Structure formats: C-alpha cells, structure tokens
Amino acid sequence: MAKKLELHPDRLLPADPSTRAIARDLYRSVAALPIVSPHGHTDPAWFDLDEPFGNATDLLLVPDHYVFRMLYSQGVPLEALGIGNPAVDPRAAWRLFAGHYHLFRGTPSRIWLDWVFAEVFGLTEQLDGETADSYFDAITEKLSTDAFRPRALFDRFDIEVIATTESPLDTLEHHAAIRRENRRPGGWQGRVITAYRPDPVIDPEFEGFRANLDRLSVLTGEDCRNWRGYLAAHRQRRAFFAEHGATSTDHGHPTARTADLPEAEAEALFRRVCTERVSAGDAELFRAQMLTEMARMSIEDGLVMQIHPGAFRNHNGPLFHRFGRDKGADIPTRTEFVHALKPLLDRFGNDPALSVILFTLDESVYARELAPLAGHYPCLKLGPAWWFHDSPEGMRRFRRMTTETAGFYNMVGFNDDTRAFLSIPARHDVARRIDCAFLAELVSEHRLQDWEAAELARELAYDLAKKAYRL
C-alpha cells in the first residue's frame, strides 16, 4: 500500500509547544515574501527560450549530482541512471531512483524533493518502487503543459530576482534576450541577472586555462597574454556583466589564500602561469593575487565579491576520467581564513566601498575565524551555510556558531545556490523555517524580544539579501 506524502505545516519548527507557537507566528510573517536568489546556477536559456523541461528523469535525476551521488554510494551504477548513457530508458532510470528513495531519509534532498512532488506536482503518495510509474507519468505529463514551463514556474514561485553564474567567456546572449523581453511592452517581467565567475580565466589549473585566455583576448580585443591587457579584459568583461544585471562576482578557489604582490612580481608571475608547465605553487599564488586584483576592481565598479573556497573538485579520479566534472565527488577540505585573507584585508579591508562575502565548507571556522573576522572588518560579510551545510542541522549550526560573535547584521540572508530550479522555493522555505525556529528559541529563552525577532525574521528572509547583494 502506498504511503501518504505529507508536508506538515509545522515541519522543521521546534518541538517544544510554546517555542513552536512563537516560531509559527514568525514563519507566517515571512512565508509569503518574494524569493530573492542572489547566487545560483540555473540556466538562463530556460527563461529566455521558455521551452518545456522534458521528462521526470531528465529534469530531476540526471542533472542533480547531489541526488545521484547517494544512489552511487549505495552501489547503483551511474550508467543505469542515464548518466553519460543516453541509451537508458528514462522510466527505467526513474524506477531505480524510486526504489532507492529511502536512502534519502534524513537528508535535505528528501525535503526538497518531497516539496517538489507535493507542491509543484500535487502528488499525494510517497515516492517508492510501487509509485515509481505513476510519479513518472504524472510529472512528465505536467511538464508538457504551459503551466510548467520555466517562466510560468518562475512567476508561480514569486521570484523577485534570480542570479545565474557565468564565465567571462560567456556572451550572455540569453541574459540579453531576457532583458529585451523585459522591456518589450507586455513582455515577461522576470528579473534574471548574471554573476561574474572568472575561475576559468583565473585558475591556471582550470582545464584549458591558456586557451581560455586566448578566447578572452578575442572577446575583448585586449592582449590577455600581457598582464595589463589581461587586467583590462577583466575590467571590460565585468562592465559587460554589470550591464547584464550582475551585482556580484564569485570565486571558487581551492583555498582562501590572497596575495598582494608588487606589480612587477605580479606581472612576472602572470608570465609564468601563461606557460605550458605551471607549478602548483605559482598556480596557488596567482589565484591568491587575483583575489586582491578582483577586490581592487570591486572597489572601482561596485560588484560584491563572493569567495567560495575549500572544495576538492572531482576527487574520484577514475569516475572523473570516465564521466567528467560534477558527478557528486566534490569533497570539502580544511580551510584557513585568518592568515589567508590578511594580504587582501591589509590592502583593502578598511575601504568602505568594498564588500566581500565569505563562504566555507569547513564548519570549524564559523566561530573560530569567520565570525570574528566579519565582526570586525567593514568589508566582510558571512554567506549562509553552504552546499552540504545547506540543511536543517547545517543551518542551525551556522546560526549558533556565528551569531553571537558576528551579529545578525553581518550576514547576507539565504542563497539557494542550485541548478535544481524546481526546488528553489523549497530551499528558501527551509531557510525561513530554520531561521524562525532559531529566533523563536532566542525569544523563548528571553534573549530577544518578540518584536525584535519579527524584524529579524524579515531581514533574514528578504532584506539582508537585497542589501548585501546591492539588488
């Protein structure tokens, strides 16, 4: 017998009845606020072309490496799920997923997926082996209707603004088209902006780095094998991105290291990383130097900087060689900020025009390093619990370990950081619930007054994100 799919109205709120009542009131006051999504990885083509999403497997399983990694961890071959294997019948892949859905018990994927099933598709039974086919049919059928096209869902989700993430080599044609559509009388009004993610032309260890520099030269007319030309090309592309709505840059380096070299040394370093064989030390130092260069440009052009360090990408060598990037094998590593950021901070840390948002995958730095840094430096803010920590327990730890030292106002609200478009409202909803639960505990323990908690609930859900990202 199929099991009921339940989204309880009090989910994620504290068990203690009086605290739950406070949390419920707070949550009610923010549940319907529009979604501000200042950092994410949706595809702008969806909103430009507005084509149907296809079938359940193609939309919800194949592109979501944080779903299929769990199946893989329990012995399900990626090929059988259709990863790198288009020959697989989508329904067969879906059945395999459905039959293993219990693996997600206790994980945030389960919360997001159940929300998508119940709220987006109106399903009322839990996904399992038995309901696999009815799920596949119901979802696939709905996806073929107009109400489930990207723009319709965008509007239904009440997204006020969403940022995507592009490389400097991207021509942003879909963003341009969306902006034309926005300006067209009667045109679709969804606000979709880009963000400047220059890793492919900043990280000498990125696949195709030197070729990327050459593409950047072509795109900008600057000589990107020359240090000044290279910097000018960044300035030009940043301006181009800003014209397409960008208010931020994003930097996904292995570490948080920064450097502030004399110009001649920076130039010599750049020459070295442009050659065939780059040492690991030079690659690291160049990334470090470029964070400081990016900070300098941010002060000039007002783009907010995001630093996302600490992931060991593509850890599973054989899998990477066979299937490529983004197969669920990115693993966090220990990350240090205090020494790493000092060169950048000594140079620009007291400049009121600079704003840098720090993220981490290493929770041991929340209370030890990040909160004290953000509680002092005017340029620093803390991004929300990130990636593996974007979960009920992860968010709770983030609040508990950062608030007392950094305060609420050195935070930037929530990021959904996802390419799983349909789950965006669910992710913001989880953040709002967890934040209201946290605030309710503070009220319950008389650490905040109720009217203060109400103000903060709105700020955490909506205002801080707009302010921090200059939206």
Place this chain on the structure above:
Amino acid sequence: MAKKLELHPDRLLPADPSTRAIARDLYRSVAALPIVSPHGHTDPAWFDLDEPFGNATDLLLVPDHYVFRMLYSQGVPLEALGIGNPAVDPRAAWRLFAGHYHLFRGTPSRIWLDWVFAEVFGLTEQLDGETADSYFDAITEKLSTDAFRPRALFDRFDIEVIATTESPLDTLEHHAAIRRENRRPGGWQGRVITAYRPDPVIDPEFEGFRANLDRLSVLTGEDCRNWRGYLAAHRQRRAFFAEHGATSTDHGHPTARTADLPEAEAEALFRRVCTERVSAGDAELFRAQMLTEMARMSIEDGLVMQIHPGAFRNHNGPLFHRFGRDKGADIPTRTEFVHALKPLLDRFGNDPALSVILFTLDESVYARELAPLAGHYPCLKLGPAWWFHDSPEGMRRFRRMTTETAGFYNMVGFNDDTRAFLSIPARHDVARRIDCAFLAELVSEHRLQDWEAAELARELAYDLAKKAYRL
C-alpha cells in the same frame, strides 16, 4: 545515608513530552533486540575457559583504563589502585575508587557502571565511600557463582555474535576451542569470532616489529623479510582468521594516509623498513602502502576493512616507561581523510567488492570530510561515534553532523569497542536510546514519518551492523 541508585526507564530520552513519547515507543521496539557486536576487545579465553571473573577490583577497575585515568587525573596514584602493583589489597583499591565515584558525574563511564551495578548485580544504592564495602562484597560474591561466569553472562546479555580482535601472530586457539564447543552436541552456542588486526606486523614503529616479522615467517612458512613472502603471509593469515569466523580487518594507524606505489617502490620501501633504523617518513609511507595492499586483499577474500586512525598512543612518556601501554594516555589528534585516502580510493574506490568502514576521533571531519566521502564512494561506510565520542553527546553530534550528507544507510550501526564485557549491554542500550531520541526529534519536526523512524530504529540497532560486517 546511602543514595538510591536509579536507572530511570526514560533515561537519555528527550525532555519534551511529545518527543519523549515518540522516542519511548521507538525504543521499546528495539530494546530487546539481540546484541550484534562486530568490533570489540573482549578476551576469547573467557568464553573458551568460562572461568569466574574474580573480584570487583580485578574485573571492573584494574583493566579499565578509561575508569582509572579519571582517578589519576585527580591525583590518585595508579599504584594505589593496583595498576602495576599486585601488592595492593583489592578492597582498598575499590574503596579509593568508590570514594572518587563523583568524578564520573556526567560521563558515559558513570552510565555504563551504574547499569552494571544495577542490572547485572542488582545493587540498589549508589556507589560512594559509604557503600564501597557492601559493593565489593556483593559483586565479588556474585562473581564466584555460576550465573556470573562468562558464558552465562553472554547468554543472559543475548549476544547474537561478538567479534574479538587479534594480531596475525595469534594462534586463535581459544577461537578454535569455542568453535569446537559450538559444534559439540549440547555444546555452548555462543558465536565468538575474531578480526584481523595486523598493526604489529604492519607498523614499523610498533614495538618489536622486526621480531614480529620473524614470528610471522615461522607461523606461515613464508619468508616475511621478502616483500612477496610478506604479502603471501598476510594472505595466509587472513584466510586462517576467516576460518575462525573473521569477517573484518582493523587498522589503527596514526593517520589515515594511504599510498599506491609501483611494485618496485613498494618492495624497496619494505626492504628499508625491515632494517634497524627506519625513518618516520618511511614508516608512515609503509603503513600508507599497506592500507592499499589490505584493500586489494579485501577485494579478493571479502573481509571488510576498518580504519581507526588518529590516536597519539601512550602520550605520557614517563607513565608509559613505568607502567606500559594502555594506561589512559591515548590522546586524539587532528586527522585528515580527503587527501589521505585518495590513493587507495583512486585504485579501488569504485570496486563493488570492497567495503571500508572509517572511524575518527576528530569530530571536525564528520560533516566536512567523512559524510561527503561516504555519500559518494560505494566502498565507504561510516563507523559509529568512536571511543571518547561513544557517549550521549558524542553520538548526538555524530548523527547530527553525518546524517544529512551521508544518509542513514551509509552507516554501520553500533560498535561497543570494549574489553569491559559486563558493560556491553549498557553501551548498546545507550546507543539505542540516543538513536531513538534522534529519530523521535526528526518525527517531531516532521522530517520523518513515524513508520520510517520505526524501520530506521531497527536498522540502526541491528540490521545495519549485520549487513555492513557481513555477519
């Protein structure tokens, strides 16, 4: 006036009444399940010879370094407790212990000991200076009766299977005798299996390493000063251990480092570590290489690998020189897994035949490294909260920091990991209570449905251990 010894039926369950009610129901459903103890350090001679355990001090105090270390930390000399000093009157040592029993408030030792006192020996007053003698007499008297012999307690504790841990140099004669007894018509049916713990012949820094190699040569007929002979000896001993029930190996290295050297380099390295003076670097590299060799053999023979890294053994130099190993001075150190395991994982990490269970003493890696690794690699599972973290708060942190990323099904249930035989049911009971409390919180917050929690309670208490350890 003596204080009442109380084992409250709701101990360790959440305070919130509705959550406690859920937890209580879950706990009731698993409280009486048989004990599966796949990793521990009991002495197989107990179950072979079935001799009485002796007096209270000899059984409960002298062998338990996690009890006497606390007394030592508060200034009680080890000699006065009978450690390395058989001249001490056991009753006098027991009085000293009893007079300091308040030191254990808030510790898991207190929970386990109180359980042993109340449930095994039927004592009804709390241990303190005043009740010291009546405790000593009551316990010592009961230990002399048949009902308190090892096999009788094994049966009373409802142990379905227990694993001990032996060196490759062990002849396993007690295990052989127990298996003969099992097969004897009307013989005792207790299932006692061994596990292969090769540190003494793998770690070049182990006391007597080279002499151990020579003993291994004698035992196997292989030339263990020759790389191939050495590997063949491992294969032979592993097969011998498997015949005596072993389903797992165990590796207690200072770090989690692995290596995958070309054969010629491995052979050269082995020659170097066989010499008188081994460098620290070579010792570490050899241990690293041997983890990969052990993985290769596990794929061949099906033994599950356990890796227990991160303890600084015998940290207290003067105490070690005077009293020897295992005197409560093993201290955890920071441990890294992401880079350390990559050589082994790149070689064998995607092989469906391999199963590696990871443990840590460094909780900062739970969410950052271990849960993401186990949530991706098919060969990896997470062992339970270990050693100092085998405690109510430690287990809660483990569940909270690993479940969301690794899921429940990449776990292996509970290990008691103890030589304190009488406390084994208490340890499993604590784990069951804490797991049911955790599940109850998820139900309370509507993150799991009640029937899912009920399934998981049983899996965490019983099924996962049998499956993970191939029992």
Place this chain on the structure above:
Amino acid sequence: MAKKLELHPDRLLPADPSTRAIARDLYRSVAALPIVSPHGHTDPAWFDLDEPFGNATDLLLVPDHYVFRMLYSQGVPLEALGIGNPAVDPRAAWRLFAGHYHLFRGTPSRIWLDWVFAEVFGLTEQLDGETADSYFDAITEKLSTDAFRPRALFDRFDIEVIATTESPLDTLEHHAAIRRENRRPGGWQGRVITAYRPDPVIDPEFEGFRANLDRLSVLTGEDCRNWRGYLAAHRQRRAFFAEHGATSTDHGHPTARTADLPEAEAEALFRRVCTERVSAGDAELFRAQMLTEMARMSIEDGLVMQIHPGAFRNHNGPLFHRFGRDKGADIPTRTEFVHALKPLLDRFGNDPALSVILFTLDESVYARELAPLAGHYPCLKLGPAWWFHDSPEGMRRFRRMTTETAGFYNMVGFNDDTRAFLSIPARHDVARRIDCAFLAELVSEHRLQDWEAAELARELAYDLAKKAYRL
C-alpha cells in the same frame, strides 16, 4: 515609542517547562553566591583611588573593543566614537552607539549591557536612537555619585576576590595601596590580587622586548641579558607578585608550543633572542621553552599556570598602525595542543605540585584534545569557554564537548576575563544560568540525580574556582 527593557527572571533557561523548573531551582540556589573572579583585566587603580568613572561613553563605549568592533564592522568610523580622537563629544559618540544598538541582537554584549543598564543604573527602556540622550544623562549623573564609585560597586556586586593581570615590569603600587587599605582599621575590605603575566619579557616579538629586559634588570638588580640572571629575575618578580596576592601566572602565546631544551641550548637560544634580529623560529622556540621554565617555577612557588594560546593579535595592519593595540581585531586561529604540550608534560606532567589551566579559542580541540588531556594528566585543568566563546551558545558547546571525557571536576569554574567592570556580575550570572540549564538537562534526561546537580551547580559557580586558583 520607547521599547521596554526586560530582564526576564527565566532568561537563558531551557524552554521545556519541566526542565526549566529544574533549572530555575538550581539557579536560585547559586544566584546569590559571592563572585570569585580569578582572571580578569580590571584596573587596580580604580579600587585604590576610588575615583568616579566619568561619563557613559568613557566608561562603557571607548574602552570596550568588543563593543566598538561591531559598530566598526558595520561602517561606523572609530574616530566618530571617540577612539583615538578625544575631540569627539561623548554625547555624540553615545548617540551613534545607541542608534546602532540593534546590531548587538543575539550577542552576549547585548546581554551584559542590558544587565548593566537595568540592574546597575535602573533603566527601564531599551537603548536606541530615541532613548540615547536620556541614557547618557542618567548614567553619567549616577556615575558622579558615591554609590557608583569603584569600591561601592565592588561591594554591591558582592565580589569575594578579584584578580587583575600585570606585567613583571609593573610595580604593583596600587595593589600595595589596596592591601594597606585592607589592613587599616575600618579600611575597605575588598580583596584585589594580581596575576603574573610575563609576555612582555618572554615573547621576543613583543613590542620593546629588549628594552623590557633592561627595565627588568633595573627593577630586580639581576642581569637580564644573562640566562641565569633572567631566570632569577623571573623568580624574584614571581615572589613579589605572590606577596601582592598573586596565585597564578598567565601566558598569552600565539601557540601552545612547549619545549624542554638542554640548559646549554636554552642559554644559546636566549642569547640569540636578545639580539636585534630574531628569527620567527627562535621567537617561537623561546616562548615554548619559557612555558616549561614557568612550569618549573610554578612547582617551586605554587603559582597556578594559565595558558591562553591561539589569538592572532592586531590582525588589521592599517588599523593597528593608526590606533594601536586592542581595537577589536584579534582573531582566533587553529590551535594544536597534543604535540605542543608534550615536552612540558613529559618533564613535569605527573608532578602533583603543578597545576596548569588550559584555554582555547579553537573549539575543535575541546572534545578532541583538551578533554582527553585533562581527563588523564594530574596537572591539567580546563579553563572555561574563553573570549568569543564566553556566551550562551559558546558555554553550552564547551559543557557538551568537554564534560563527558574530562568530567566536571577537571574544570575550574568561570572566568569573566574582562576590563568592563560593571558587566562582571552579568557575566557570572550568564555562566550560572547556562550551567544550571545544562545540569537541568542532565537531570531531565536522568543522567544525573537532582541532589548531584545541586552540588555541581554550587561547585561550578563558586567552589571549583577557589580550589583551582588556590584562593
């Protein structure tokens, strides 16, 4: 309309009604115990001279870098607050503070300040832009009255003993004067003692280190450029400090590293650090060696050693050059204890005369390193949650992560560690509430009996501090 300032009698106690009731009873039993403050940074001149504290800004804002750092992090210039800028109107600075008071929501500063406002000054409305002036006037007026002079407040706060912290170069004249006053018939009876903080003459990287050695020579008549003379000078000053009530020393090194060099090497090292250019390695090694020398002297003279490692001082270079030390830019760093302390522990760790209290800013070592070390070594105790972690969540993490392994009796009670004299009762009150809440949870979960919790509540609030600091 001004908002009510509320200090709820149940603040910081658990929300669950039955647990709160237990916590409330425990708290009631310790709330009125006298304050024992064995480690802090108040100015002995206050208690010697007993002069009025001045205006609200000069007392509560300008000297408190943990308050103004938060304003600075949100863009308020330090000059506008009167930091390094005596030209600023104190009332204008106070208004700026008041207008940003919401930044402290959820922080311990808010708890302490609200307590000072409500309990010390009797204010009944919350501080904000609107009430800024009435606050400034009310506080400044009261500060001019006799009841708000240092000694009157000391008595009102029921401080049994308070320790200040001085450099070996300090002449302790205020302490001497206070002791004369204590002995004067009818004189003030407040007990104010010093503590020996030798960093300025131990750390070769301290500003003016070599000049400090010369001042120490003058003060002691020993040749402090000679290793034996230098050690003799320490012995002499320690004795002098002990005559002025000191029962402890304090060491604020960048790391916890210790060394135990042969005498000739120590002497050669000392010669090197006395020269103009000291290598970072020598500076670190000298600090390490001196911790062991201090331990040796502690065994001789009975002073308890406190080690406070792990702060990166004056992280903000430009701010330090402009405004000097202590401007809210001290940032914690990762800290290691297990290897670092071994040389000292191997030398003196088993000596019953030695007592070393360890503090950390790196919470990842609580359960992994510090609790296991303190749960074994007779000389080691754990200091309370320190600095950024002296907060409700920080204290809870400390208890949860240390108690199970170290037990309650390897702790030393609470330190307020502050120069903000008026907040001292608030800080002890927070610690008492959080400890009672923690104990209540243990009682609620039947991990402690109620009478045990009551004993522990008193020990944590009062007895352990007196015992650990030999007061």
